[in-house]
Amino acid sequence: xxxxxxxxxxxxxxxxxxxxxxxxxxxxxxxxxxxxxxxxxxxxxxxxxxxxxxxxxxxxxxxxxxxxxxxxxxxxxxxxxxxxxxxxxxxxxxxxxxxxxxxxxxxxxxxxxxxxxxxxxxxxxxxxxxxxxxxxxxxxxxxxxxxxxxxxxxxxxxxxxxxxxxxxxxxxxxxxxxxxxxxxxxxxxxxxxxxxxxxxxxxxxx
Numbered sequence: 001x002x003x004x005x006x007x008x009x010x011x012x013x014x015x016x017x018x019x020x021x022x023x024x025x026x027x028x029x030x031x032x033x034x035x036x037x038x039x040x041x042x043x044x045x046x047x048x049x050x051x052x053x054x055x056x057x058x059x060x061x062x063x064x065x066x067x068x069x070x071x072x073x074x075x076x077x078x079x080x081x082x083x084x085x086x087x088x089x090x091x092x093x094x095x096x097x098x099x100x101x102x103x104x105x106x107x108x109x110x111x112x113x114x115x116x117x118x119x120x121x122x123x124x125x126x127x128x129x130x131x132x133x134x135x136x137x138x139x140x141x142x143x144x145x146x147x148x149x150x151x152x153x154x155x156x157x158x159x160x161x162x163x164x165x166x167x168x169x170x171x172x173x174x175x176x177x178x179x180x181x182x183x184x185x186x187x188x189x190x191x192x193x194x195x196x197x198x199x200x201x202x203x204x205x206x
Contacts, residue, residue: 017172018132019119022105023052025075026113030055039121041091060087060095067100074104075112081136082117097122101136131173137161138177150177153186155193160186 019036023029028051037044040058047054059067063086070084082102087095102117118132138150151160157174158166159181166186174181187205191198 018135020116021055021102021119022114022116024114028052036119040088040096055088058089060089063087074102074115077110077112080104082115083136085122099132101132103136131169134159134161134167134169134173150180150182152177152181152183153189154183155185155189158186 019033019039021030021032021036024031030047030050030052032047034044037047056064056067067084067086070079070082073079074082080103082100085097085099087097089095099120099122100117102115104112105114105116107113118135120132152158152174153160153166156168158168159174159177160166166188185193187202190201194201
């Protein structure tokens, strides 16, 4: 990953409204923004410079195995993206539902050395779900060396995640990604705006 790419990712996450984490797998050290801890009612200093166990120890017993299995699948290379919804205990002792999504940032050979992810409170921020998916796909693309701009449809404002996958994002995220966006039209809007020519245009795009 180039310095320019890493800087862009850091800027996007710094300005985003999400809790984020980064795990140095080799050193087992987790770094995060304050929201990752304060949204659960805890103090940041209680979690600083700790391993992942300080967080997984708060998981609901019924969600612990599936969460660890999801992470092991990424570390082993079986899955490209870490994605799981779980319950975690807040400072009041109550369990709350969160959505956690992450992608590999770096490897040494086939060994994953660093991951980064985003966490969303499913009780309060469900509307941001597609934003998280878009950002995680962005992290994955950059980690794989795809430094090209992010495609966005000028008509419907959906962001292109892959060749055939587009997702709606909030204006807030669109504003954060402004410098990285490349405008065009998605297949659906091409068919709507140019019905007579759509198939010829799409054929050329393929």
